[in-house]
Amino acid sequence: MIEVKDITKSYGTKENKQQVLKGISLKIEDGEFAVILGASGSGKSTFLNVVSGLERADSGTVCYDDVDITKLSDNKLTAFRKETVGFIFQQYYLLPNMTVEKNVRMGAELASNKEYKEIINEVGLSDKLKKYPSELSGGEQQRVSVARALAKKPKVLFLDEPTGALDEDTGRQVLDYIAKLYKESDFTVVMITHNQNIADMADTVIRINSGRIVDISKNEVKKTAYEIGW
Ligand SMILES: Nc1ncnc2c1ncn2[C@@H]1O[C@H](COP(=O)(O)OP(=O)(O)O)[C@@H](O)[C@H]1O
Numbered sequence: 001m002i003e004v005k006d007i008t009k010s011y012g013t014k015e016n017k018q019q020v021l022k023g024i025s026l027k028i029e030d031g032e033f034a035v036i037l038g039a040s041g042s043g044k045s046t047f048l049n050v051v052s053g054l055e056r057a058d059s060g061t062v063c064y065d066d067v068d069i070t071k072l073s074d075n076k077l078t079a080f081r082k083e084t085v086g087f088i089f090q091q092y093y094l095l096p097n098m099t100v101e102k103n104v105r106m107g108a109e110l111a112s113n114k115e116y117k118e119i120i121n122e123v124g125l126s127d128k129l130k131k132y133p134s135e136l137s138g139g140e141q142q143r144v145s146v147a148r149a150l151a152k153k154p155k156v157l158f159l160d161e162p163t164g165a166l167d168e169d170t171g172r173q174v175l176d177y178i179a180k181l182y183k184e185s186d187f188t189v190v191m192i193t194h195n196q197n198i199a200d201m202a203d204t205v206i207r208i209n210s211g212r213i214v215d216i217s218k219n220e221v222k223k224t225a226y227e228i229g230w
Pocket residue numbers: 011012020038039040041042043044045046047
């Protein structure tokens with residue numbers, strides 16, 4: 001379980017300080033599919049970065065079971081990220097001079113998982129192994145980044161607007177691959193979006209506004225990537 005308690009974070013200097021996270025607390029169970037919903041600028045990315053250990057909060061705690069990652073040294077925090085969490089961002093951040101296979105293998109090697117070819121197959125890219133990112137469409141590049149993130153078998157997959165740069169058809173396809181892999185495996189999903197419709201795919205919907213949680217709700221029935229509105 002991830003347990004977040006009273007997280008605060010500000011940016012800027014003393015005279016020009018902006019409090020972006022104003023005391024956020026929540027729990028996410030193992031295997032849960034949580035969506036964080038909120039308008040642009042509401043603090044979603046900052047929150048995700050703090051919960052995943054990419055950034056440090058000013059105060060508050062973030063516990064993965066009994067490990068409080070806010071107390072870890074920089075080296076230990078890096079090791080934690082390597083072993084425990086995977087990331088997918090709106091921009092794909094693939095290495096341009098490496099093939100699909102090598103990009104995914106790099107993710108797998110982080111956790112010495114040798115089944116990376118299987119995961120490339122699972123996202124429907126086994127015929128693109130030797131292609132470079134520039135030879136792929138946006139949707140295909142995002143599927144490579146899905147494969148790379150999951151190749152190391154993270155316990156928690158963090159996604160920050162994963163379909164933000166994709167058109168509807170491609171966006172649905174990428175979400176469908178993520179949902180399929182989620183069903184087959186046992187990782188936890190924390191996905192940021194500003195698209196209300198995408199929240200219909202989640203177990204739990206956490207609404208953020210101006211650095212605070214304003215609502216948490218559960219979906220009785222989850223929709224598929226092809227059933228949601230867009
Ligand atoms: N590294 C940073 N330095 C200064 N301000 C930042 C930084 N990151 C985010 N902010 C500010 O924090 C606020 C929340 O940003 P963000 O967490 O990216 O929101 P969201 O992801 O919901 O759009 C914004 O006003 C943004 O300008």
